[in-house]
Amino acid sequence: MDDIPSAMYDKSDERQCLIYRGINPSVMRLIINTGKGGVGKTSVSVATAKRCADMGYRTIVMSTDSAHSIADSMDLELNGEITNVMPNLDALEIDIITEMNRRWDDIRRYISDLMMSQGIGGMTAEEMAIFPGMEMIAALMYIIDFDKNDRYDVVVMDTAPTAETLRLLSFPDISNWYADKMFGLLKKLMSIARMTIGKFMDMPLPTKGVMQTIELIKDQMNEAKRILEDPKKTTVRLVVNPEKMVINETKRAYSYLCLYNKNVECLIVNRVYPKGIQGEYFENKYREQEKYMELIHQVFDPMKMMFSEQMPSELVGWDMLDKLADNIYGDTDPTTVFSDRSPMSFELIDDIYKITMDLPFTDKSQVELFRTKDDSIIVHVGSQKRNVALPDSMRHSTMIGAELKDEKLILTFKKEEFL
Ligand SMILES: Nc1ncnc2c1ncn2[C@@H]1O[C@H](COP(=O)(O)OP(=O)(O)OP(=O)(O)O)[C@@H](O)[C@H]1O
Numbered sequence: 001m002d003d004i005p006s007a008m009y010d011k012s013d014e015r016q017c018l019i020y021r022g023i024n025p026s027v028m029r030l031i032i033n034t035g036k037g038g039v040g041k042t043s044v045s046v047a048t049a050k051r052c053a054d055m056g057y058r059t060i061v062m063s064t065d066s067a068h069s070i071a072d073s074m075d076l077e078l079n080g081e082i083t084n085v086m087p088n089l090d091a092l093e094i095d096i097i098t099e100m101n102r103r104w105d106d107i108r109r110y111i112s113d114l115m116m117s118q119g120i121g122g123m124t125a126e127e128m129a130i131f132p133g134m135e136m137i138a139a140l141m142y143i144i145d146f147d148k149n150d151r152y153d154v155v156v157m158d159t160a161p162t163a164e165t166l167r168l169l170s171f172p173d174i175s176n177w178y179a180d181k182m183f184g185l186l187k188k189l190m191s192i193a194r195m196t197i198g199k200f201m202d203m204p205l206p207t208k209g210v211m212q213t214i215e216l217i218k219d220q221m222n223e224a225k226r227i228l229e230d231p232k233k234t235t236v237r238l239v240v241n242p243e244k245m246v247i248n249e250t251k252r253a254y255s256y257l258c259l260y261n262k263n264v265e266c267l268i269v270n271r272v273y274p275k276g277i278q279g280e281y282f283e284n285k286y287r288e289q290e291k292y293m294e295l296i297h298q299v300f301d302p303m304k305m306m307f308s309e310q311m312p313s314e315l316v317g318w319d320m321l322d323k324l325a326d327n328i329y330g331d332t333d334p335t336t337v338f339s340d341r342s343p344m345s346f347e348l349i350d351d352i353y354k355i356t357m358d359l360p361f362t363d364k365s366q367v368e369l370f371r372t373k374d375d376s377i378i379v380h381v382g383s384q385k386r387n388v389a390l391p392d393s394m395r396h397s398t399m400i401g402a403e404l405k406d407e408k409l410i411l412t413f414k415k416e417e418f419l
């Protein structure tokens, strides 16, 4: 997909940039930068966002990392609200307590009442905020809102190190499963209570508002999944350094991201020592990196790669971030979709249904498959798992094949014949 035209960096004609972009300008572009701790995700995210804003795109850089540092990188202060930091550029560090109070106070109050009824004591927003996944749901809700209301052309997301990002990206699947179970349970509770003329143990019943909020979360997670799995809209970029451990973690992250059907379209190799660098320490570093650069190519070719050099000082403030953006992108538009292929595809030919999933760097021994009662397939790869729902037409089908070949997992199903 390298032939998609990329815009030149031309501030004088902002509309032109949008037209050259090679994708419909009304499509919001979500760029998620992820990678191992300390590789440069925050610096790359803020530099990317600034470059997009300079090019005329309405841009926001947001952070889902609870140890926020986009404000530090820009050398500014942020307060959990969307803040305009320069023309065309907003920034947001998600503050989960603010989000709890704003979005889910009815659920918190219900859980708190439920706990009080059982003599456990209430729950504050601060206590509820420690539930895993709250930041992720909030981040996903912002994204849905930005997409629906056409608020930004580009959303750049700075994330916590890899494991956390994987959780974010798998969240719509997992949270839907929870919401389904919780919703079913509460509905049952309400109907029993109705039958017993409103009196059912000493438990408070969920209010209409609580039920509506849960239903809304469910709908929104489906919407989030649609956005995150649209390869023209959402791009995951892996930030990597030429170091052995970083490369290994990046390989794992890549296969898990494929498992979650996310379009990993680009590798940003950061902190590369430049050729001809003077001094014994740096010359040694350069030589050491050379072999890891080779390894990066062996492992990730033909994926699009961009490179940025090891800078002589810390990347804080706009000037340094501009230098980093120059280094990474040169004249290339950071919003270019370098590849728009989904790692997962579905095919129905007559009564045979085939699911093909890219699973790079994965060995047979790492893959386990389970079929659930509600007819979805759970694919375990290493420490990660994905719930793949079968379409309604393939419910009650028989799995007739599962093979891992050429880094692809191919599952085939046959419709059951009812005589
Ligand atoms: N190309 C570079 N040249 C010099 N310093 C760099 C470069 N890239 C990043 N840094 C510095 O490395 C440190 C870590 O960078 P950054 O905070 O962007 O990484 P991160 O991946 O977001 O880290 P974390 O996982 O902790 O969130 C910062 O001090 C940053 O200024």
Ligand SMILES: [Mg+2]
Residues within 6 Å of the ligand: 041, 042, 043, 065, 069, 158, 159
């Ligand atoms: Mg960071």
